[in-house]
Amino acid sequence: MSTSDSEHPAGDAAEPQRSDKTAPRADARKLMAEIKAAEAAAVHHPPRWWGALVGIVAAGSGLAVGEFVAGFSRNLRSPVVSVGDRVIDHVPKWMKDFAIRNFGTSDKVVLIWTILAVIAIAAVLVGIATVRGRRTVGIAFATAFGLFGALCSGFGRNTHISGIFPSLVAAAVAGGVLLWGAQLAQPRPVPVVPRPRQAKAAPPVLVVDRRRFLATGGALALGAMCVGVIGRNLQDRFNSAIERAGVRPPTAKQPLPAPPADPSLDADNKGLAALITPINNFYRIDTAISFPSVSLASWRLKVTGLVDKPLSLSFDDIMSRELIERDITISCVSNEVGGDLVGNARWVGCRLDDLLREAGIQSSADQVMGESVDGFTAGFPVSLLDGRDAMIAIGMNGEALPVKNGFPARIIVPGIYGYVSAVKWLSEIRLTRFADEEGYWIPRGWSALGPIKTQSRIDRPGGRLSAGATHIAGVAWAPTRGISKVEVQVDDADWLPATLGPVLSENTWVQWWVKWDAPSGKHQIRVRATDGNGDLQTDHPADVAPDGATGWHTIRVTVA
Ligand SMILES: Nc1nc2c(c(=O)[nH]1)N[C@H]1C(S)=C(S)[C@@H](COP(=O)(O)O)O[C@H]1N2
Ligand SMILES: [Mo]
Numbered sequence: 001m002s003t004s005d006s007e008h009p010a011g012d013a014a015e016p017q018r019s020d021k022t023a024p025r026a027d028a029r030k031l032m033a034e035i036k037a038a039e040a041a042a043v044h045h046p047p048r049w050w051g052a053l054v055g056i057v058a059a060g061s062g063l064a065v066g067e068f069v070a071g072f073s074r075n076l077r078s079p080v081v082s083v084g085d086r087v088i089d090h091v092p093k094w095m096k097d098f099a100i101r102n103f104g105t106s107d108k109v110v111l112i113w114t115i116l117a118v119i120a121i122a123a124v125l126v127g128i129a130t131v132r133g134r135r136t137v138g139i140a141f142a143t144a145f146g147l148f149g150a151l152c153s154g155f156g157r158n159t160h161i162s163g164i165f166p167s168l169v170a171a172a173v174a175g176g177v178l179l180w181g182a183q184l185a186q187p188r189p190v191p192v193v194p195r196p197r198q199a200k201a202a203p204p205v206l207v208v209d210r211r212r213f214l215a216t217g218g219a220l221a222l223g224a225m226c227v228g229v230i231g232r233n234l235q236d237r238f239n240s241a242i243e244r245a246g247v248r249p250p251t252a253k254q255p256l257p258a259p260p261a262d263p264s265l266d267a268d269n270k271g272l273a274a275l276i277t278p279i280n281n282f283y284r285i286d287t288a289i290s291f292p293s294v295s296l297a298s299w300r301l302k303v304t305g306l307v308d309k310p311l312s313l314s315f316d317d318i319m320s321r322e323l324i325e326r327d328i329t330i331s332c333v334s335n336e337v338g339g340d341l342v343g344n345a346r347w348v349g350c351r352l353d354d355l356l357r358e359a360g361i362q363s364s365a366d367q368v369m370g371e372s373v374d375g376f377t378a379g380f381p382v383s384l385l386d387g388r389d390a391m392i393a394i395g396m397n398g399e400a401l402p403v404k405n406g407f408p409a410r411i412i413v414p415g416i417y418g419y420v421s422a423v424k425w426l427s428e429i430r431l432t433r434f435a436d437e438e439g440y441w442i443p444r445g446w447s448a449l450g451p452i453k454t455q456s457r458i459d460r461p462g463g464r465l466s467a468g469a470t471h472i473a474g475v476a477w478a479p480t481r482g483i484s485k486v487e488v489q490v491d492d493a494d495w496l497p498a499t500l501g502p503v504l505s506e507n508t509w510v511q512w513w514v515k516w517d518a519p520s521g522k523h524q525i526r527v528r529a530t531d532g533n534g535d536l537q538t539d540h541p542a543d544v545a546p547d548g549a550t551g552w553h554t555i556r557v558t559v560a
Helices: 009-014 025-041 048-070 079-090 093-131 135-154 161-185 210-236 240-245 315-319 352-359
Strands: 188-190 205-207 301-305 311-313 323-331 342-351 367-372 377-381 391-396 410-412 426-432 455-460 468-477 483-490 510-518 521-531 554-559
Touching: 048 079, 048 093, 048 135, 048 161, 048 210, 079 093, 079 135, 079 161, 093 135, 093 161, 135 161, 161 210, 301 352, 311 315, 311 352, 315 391, 323 391, 323 410, 342 352, 342 468, 352 391, 352 426, 410 426, 455 521, 468 483, 468 521, 483 510
Parallel strands: 301 426
Antiparallel strands: 188 205, 301 311, 323 342, 342 391, 367 377, 367 426, 391 410, 455 468, 468 510, 483 521, 521 554
16 A cells, blocks of 8 residues: 555655664664554555445435434335335336336335435445545535435425425434544554664554444444334334224125126136236235325315315214225226236225215316325316216225225226226315316326226236147226127137126126137237127227227237
C-alpha cells in the first residue's frame, strides 16, 4: 500500500526523523529501515470493500428500523413496499407488460427484490465514497433516499401522511451508521515500539483496526436483522387474516343446492378446470404488494357521491342484510387467449342494486365507482344495474371472503372484467359521472368499458400424449350470455360439437369435452364457443389491451 497518497494523513508518518542529530548515522539508517518495515506491515487505508460493507450495513440498518417503525400503526407502511406501490402506479405500460409476461403473478416479488438491489448497489458506492472521506456524499444520499421514501410513503393512492416517518427515521439511522462506520474504518495512530538504544520513540504509524471494525460491523448487521424481523412481526399484527379467522362464513337466505358432480373428476378429463375453482387455485390480480389490512371494528362501507342519502355500513350491517348466493365466473382483462386469469366461484353477498336504491341514485350519475381501502378504483355504468346479480360479496366458496380475494368485502358484477368492477377490500361505493372520474386502469391505457368477451380454452391434452382414445377438454365462458355451443377442430377436419358439462348459470363458465381417437403424429387443436345469443366467438386475434383478448385458442400436440 502506497504511503505517497496525498489525501491520506498516514503520509505524514513516513517523514524520517531528520532532527535526531544525536543518533549515529548508521542507527538513523537502521531506524528508518525499521519504520519503513513497520509501515509496510501496517494497513493504512481501509480496504475498499470496507466502504462497501459500511454502505450495506448502513442501508440494512436503516431499512430494518424502517420496518420496525412501520410496525407501530396500521396507517404506516414499510418504506420499501411504499416505493414498490409507487413504481406499480407509475410504470410505463410496456414495462408492466414485460414484467407480467416474464414474471407472471410473481412480478411483485421481483419488484421488491429489484428495489432492494438498487438500494444495495447505491449503498456500496456511497459507502466507499464516505469511507474515503467524502462524507457529504453519504449525507446527501441518505437524505435523498429518506425524502424519496417519505414521498412514496406519505403521498399516493394508499398512504397516510404519517407514512413519512418510517422513511425519515430509516434515513437518519442509515446516515448515522454510515458516518459512524466511516469513522470506525479510519486508521488510528499506533506507536512504533522504540529500539532499546534509541532515545526518542519513533513517530506512531496510522493503522486501521481490522478486528474492531469487523466486530462492530457484524454486531450491527446482526442487530439490524433482529430489528427488521421484529418489525415484520409487529406489522403482522395488522394482518387481516387474524380478523377473518373470527368471522363466521356468511350464509345466504336461500343457499344454492350443492353443485352437481364435477366432470373434471372423471379420469378421462384429467387436467380440466374444476367446475368451481378452489380458493387456493383462484387467480389473484391486484396492485397490492402486501394485502391491505382491515380492522373490522372500524371498517365501513360508505355509499357516497350522487346519492340522495349517503350510507355507512359496518360489516355486521352487511351480514344482517338479506344475502344471496350466486355462481359467477370472473376474468381479468389481461387474460391471454388460453390463459388462466379466470375463475368460477360461489359468492355470497348482498345485492348491489337494492343497496344503491336505498341510497337513491341521482339522475345525473352514470357511473358506479368502487374504491378500496388501498385506493384502487374501478367504475362501471349505472345502466348495468339492470337486474343482473351484481353484489357486494362477503363470502366465497362457503368461506368468509379470503384476504387475497378482498376480505372483508368486494364487488362482483357478472359480465364485466375485474378491472372495471371487482374492487377488493372495498371501502366506498361512489356514484359519479364518467366525465368526472376515471377508475385506476383507465388512464393507464385500458378501455373505460369492459364487457367480458366470449372465450373458450383447451385444458387437455397437454403437449405430448400416446396414441388412442382420449378426451380433448376445457372451459368456455360468456358471462350474462351463457354458452350454447362449443366446437373443436383437429387439424383441418370438420368442427366437432363438444359435450357441455353442467350449467350453473348463464354467468358461469361451462366445461366441455370431446372424445378423440388420437392418431400418432403432430396435430393442431382449436376450440370456439357460441354464446347464449347464438353469436360465435370471434377468430380475430386481438391483444389483451385495451379491452380483452380475442381469438380461438389453438394448441399443438405430439401423439406418440
Ligand atoms: N383493491 C383492488 N381490487 C381489485 C384490483 C386491485 O388491483 N385492487 N384488481 C382488479 C382486477 S384487475 C381483477 S381482474 C380482479 C381480480 O380478482 P381476484 O384477485 O379475486 O381474482 O380484482 C379487481 N379488484
Ligand atoms: Mo384484471
